[in-house]
Amino acid sequence: MPPDNRPLGDQHAIVIGGGLAGLLCARALSRHFQRVTVLDRDHLPSGPQARAGAPQGHHVHVLIARGWRIMSELFPELSAALDEAGAPHLDWLADVAWHTPFGPAPRNSSPLRSRACTRGLLEYTVRRLLLADPRVHLLDGVEVDGLQSAGDRDKRVTGVIAHRRGRAGAEAPALTPDQLRADLVLDASGRGSKAIDWLTALGYPSPPETLVDAKLGYASRLVRRAPNAPWAGLYVMGRSPHLPRAGVIYPVEGDRWIVTLVGYGGDHPPTDDAGFLAFARGLATPELADALAGAAPLTSIHGYRRTESRVRHFERLRRWPGGLLIVGDAACALNPAYGQGMTVSAIEAELLSQHLRLDRPADQHCRDLQRRLAAAARPAFLTASGDDFRWPTTSGRRPPGQGVMHKLIDRLLRAATRDPALYLRLLEVLQLVRPTSALLDPRVLAKIF
Ligand SMILES: Cc1cc2nc3c(=O)[nH]c(=O)nc-3n(C[C@H](O)[C@H](O)[C@H](O)COP(=O)(O)OP(=O)(O)OC[C@H]3O[C@@H](n4cnc5c(N)ncnc54)[C@H](O)[C@@H]3O)c2cc1C
Numbered sequence: 001m002p003p004d005n006r007p008l009g010d011q012h013a014i015v016i017g018g019g020l021a022g023l024l025c026a027r028a029l030s031r032h033f034q035r036v037t038v039l040d041r042d043h044l045p046s047g048p049q050a051r052a053g054a055p056q057g058h059h060v061h062v063l064i065a066r067g068w069r070i071m072s073e074l075f076p077e078l079s080a081a082l083d084e085a086g087a088p089h090l091d092w093l094a095d096v097a098w099h100t101p102f103g104p105a106p107r108n109s110s111p112l113r114s115r116a117c118t119r120g121l122l123e124y125t126v127r128r129l130l131l132a133d134p135r136v137h138l139l140d141g142v143e144v145d146g147l148q149s150a151g152d153r154d155k156r157v158t159g160v161i162a163h164r165r166g167r168a169g170a171e172a173p174a175l176t177p178d179q180l181r182a183d184l185v186l187d188a189s190g191r192g193s194k195a196i197d198w199l200t201a202l203g204y205p206s207p208p209e210t211l212v213d214a215k216l217g218y219a220s221r222l223v224r225r226a227p228n229a230p231w232a233g234l235y236v237m238g239r240s241p242h243l244p245r246a247g248v249i250y251p252v253e254g255d256r257w258i259v260t261l262v263g264y265g266g267d268h269p270p271t272d273d274a275g276f277l278a279f280a281r282g283l284a285t286p287e288l289a290d291a292l293a294g295a296a297p298l299t300s301i302h303g304y305r306r307t308e309s310r311v312r313h314f315e316r317l318r319r320w321p322g323g324l325l326i327v328g329d330a331a332c333a334l335n336p337a338y339g340q341g342m343t344v345s346a347i348e349a350e351l352l353s354q355h356l357r358l359d360r361p362a363d364q365h366c367r368d369l370q371r372r373l374a375a376a377a378r379p380a381f382l383t384a385s386g387d388d389f390r391w392p393t394t395s396g397r398r399p400p401g402q403g404v405m406h407k408l409i410d411r412l413l414r415a416a417t418r419d420p421a422l423y424l425r426l427l428e429v430l431q432l433v434r435p436t437s438a439l440l441d442p443r444v445l446a447k448i449f
Pocket of ligand 1: 019022039040053054061062063064145188191327337338339340
């Protein structure tokens with residue numbers, strides 16, 4: 001294909017999927033493209049509710065510090081909007097009580113800050129702020145079925161093939177060719193993305209996949225927050241290999257807690273009232289179950305089991321069509337227990353923004369950019385999948401050296417329970433504020449050994 005030399009300012013980008021990855025990347029694109037259209041197959045709610053296309057919205061969605069930093073840079077009005085909706089501020093050290101297998105972690109004031117809310121509120125607020133920009137349009141109730149392309153062997157994606165999903169009693173206008181043609185298509189359609197089918201239909205091979213499955217099951221419910229709890233949030237970790245259960249209480253808007261219980265290796269939390277509480281009683285400390293027993297339930301209990309870490313290595317394909325990028329869970333879905341998925345999406349949006357700022361038209365550099373996106377998601381994947389191999393029931397190819405790594409992390413965690421500075425350093429790495437190499441700093445190693 002001859003390169004398209006029109007300035008990006010004249011061009012149209014389509015984002016498939018209005019989840020967090022799609023919304024954040026749409027914001028990055030809107031600073032460079034004349035028009036950005038977000039397509040989502042769901043009829044999106046006009047409030048902060050969970051929805052069918054993102055069923056994980058019923059479960060805790062912690063926003064770790066790096067993700068919050070990027071989101072508040074992308075949307076300077078986000079903090080005030082979350083204040084208005086009543087989303088608590090969180091200091092990850094001072095406000096969150098963390099029960100590690102080696103005892104409680106220290107609680108000190110720290111610079112590791114974020115906001116706590118339901119995923120529904122975060123997504124709704126980000127969507128509302130994004131759509132205030134007249135260059136950004138949302139077409140909901142529109143499902144993408146494939147890609148339009150031009151060219152023979154080396155193709156260029158020129159748009160999407162899509163259809164409207166009917167809503168009872170409503171007549172929606174037909175989609176126009178102009179709405180579906182684009183200079184850049186970004187797939188952010190989540191774990192269930194059909195990008196591999198769409199690429200193979202264009203004559204490209206399937207990319208290799210890396211799959212690590214800790215067989216984790218989730219169950220969650222919203223409850224009324226107890227006013228006298230000595231913490232804002234509570235984490236109780238499991239203890240490998242014999243206690244594969246963990247739980248979290250996380251404060252959210254409306255004076256509520258979201259309580260999420262998780263079980264590894266098929267030991268999944270039940271979704272009935274008595275079973276949920278009994279599972280909580282089986283955690284390493286009684287604190288979570290005691291708080292749960294005294295809190296009035298506000299919703300039913302939702303279960304979820306699609307939690308494997310799966311990387312689709314699009315970056316390894318030798319040929320890549322111009323005009324296509326794949327982001328978020330569609331490219332790299334993570335075991336959610338480490339709370340990194342939304343932050344990886346934010347990191348990708350930031351990368352996209354930096355790349356476009358260089359004024360290199362994205363459609364000509366998609367292969368390079370797809371590789372960079374994969375590299376940006378890799379540290380989170382390594383953390384999540386590496387830790388999953390503590391559990392003997394985890395399936396997937398175990399990288400060499402995991403045993404040594406687990407021993408090192410255990411020593412670090414044990415030392416961190418007595419040393420606030422070390423604990424802060426560990427959380428900064430887990431919250432993607434510092435690279436993993438920050439744990440190999442000689443001063444850190446001296447404290448551990
Ligand atoms: C149980 C659970 C708990 C989690 N907890 C956390 C957490 O604590 N912290 C955290 O950071 N992350 C967490 N995550 C991960 C987080 O949900 C995602 O990583 C993050 O939201 C980015 O997802 P996404 O936007 O790529 O995909 P999704 O959020 O799944 O959004 C995909 C969107 O694409 C739409 N779509 C799908 N197919 C099509 C199509 N063909 N045409 C048009 N639209 C389509 C869907 O309707 C949906 O809106 C959790 C995930 C799960 C499963």
